[in-house]
Amino acid sequence: MSYFKHTIAILLLIGLLPLHSSAQSQTVGKLAPKPLFVDPVYDGAADPVIVWNKKVKKWWMFYTNRRASDQSAVGVTWVHGTRIGIAESVDGATWKYKDTANINYRPTPEYTHWAPEVIEYQGLYHMYLTYVPGIFTDWHHPRNIIHLTSTDLLNWKYQSTLKLASDKVIDPCVYKLPDGTWRMWYNNEDDHKSIYYADSPDLDNWTDKGKAVHDMPGEGPVVFKWKDRTWMIVDNWKGLGVYSSSDLLDWKRQEERLVELPGTGKDDQAIGGHADVIVNQGKAYLFYFTHPGRAKANPAPPNTLQARRSVIQMAELKYVDGKITCDRNEPVYINLK
Structure with missing residues (x-):
């Protein structure tokens, strides 16, 4: 030398x-900002799911585009009449608004799209979407989970409406089992908002199997493998509950919930809700949403934009002594591959 x-x-x-x-x-x-993403149309981004777009070579975030800024909304009509928003990123840190998903399933003049799950399998993208047949002032109306497919992630073709435990089901999550078949977890609102599951050999035909989690109600389940374990994170409306399983059937809940205590970052003082998790290069990132105006310390007046608006936030998950934790105040440097 x-x-x-x-x-x-x-x-x-x-x-x-x-x-x-x-x-x-x-x-x-790159250092991710707080908040991570704000919807520029209605200021109501919620229920994120992240997927790699192979064609454009960018990460796409699909989210429920709540109409928080609609001044004419009555009751809960502002969370109805929604289309699915799309944001894109090259690294997972900087997100820009792209468009709304072109979903061709609109059997009624007024319709609502909520909380999509998007996966890719053998070159085809599959979306499992909560569909509500109208724009309603209350919560007492049917909702179904429908199956759509796409080759470009932007234009979606209707395939079927799933027959599940009831006609009030929301928030699907789909995961490939070790034997090559598929399992879906979802919220059955007719059974005290419990987490149910269904199985499929081919992503098209589903058989309902009943209740998956027995100890606590919740919604927005997300299942992922990390640190040689399979995890489920569920929105318990007081932080995110964490479960682990060795067989994808028996789920054990850890005592600590995630993003329950207020954060210090911008728009991050309220509890975190309905999340997605991306495992990338050995690290796990939690994408969740908050209602900034619903912070307990300084709540906004009801039925105002500040009370309705929601934003996407992110935290890095940590694995400590067999449990998952996260510090929502810790800076997140991310470069998704």
Whole structure:
């Protein structure tokens, strides 16, 4: 080794010479902002799900586009009449509004799209979407889970309406089982908002199997594998409940919930809700939403934009002593691959 190279090696070793900035960015990533994403149309982004768009080579976030800024809304009509919003990112840190999903299932003049689940399998994208047949002032109306497919993630073709435990089902999550078949978890609102599940051999035909989680109601389940375990995170409306399972049937809940205590970041003082998790390069990232105006310390007046608006936030998950934790105040550096 030449004298010059030897000197450089020593300086790098003792930390007196910084690594090249591009190497740092690949290792550390970009600092994600608080909030992570704000919907520019209605200021009501919620229920995120993240998927890689192979065609454009960007990450796409699908979300429920609540009409928080609609001044004419009566009752809960502002959370109805929604279309699914799309934001995109090259790294998972910086998100820009893209469009709304072109979903061709509109059998009624007024309709509502909620809480999509999007997966890719063998070159085809599948969306499982909560469909409500109208725009309603209250919660006492049917909702179904429908199956759509797409080749580009933007234009979606209706395939079927799933026959599940009731006609009030929402928030599907789909996961491939070790034997190659598929399992869906969802919220059955007719049974005290319990988490149910159904199985399918092919993503088209589903058989309902009944209740999956027996100890606590919740919605927005998300199932993922990380640290040699399978996890389920559920919105318990007082933070996110965490379960683990060795067989995807028997779920054990940990005592601590995630994003329950107020954060200190912008728009992050209220409890976190309905989340998605992306496991990438060995790290796990929690994408959740908050209602900033519903912070207990300083709640906004009811039925105002500040009380309705919702934003997407992110935190990195940590695995400690067999449990999942996260600090919503800790800066997140992310560079999704």
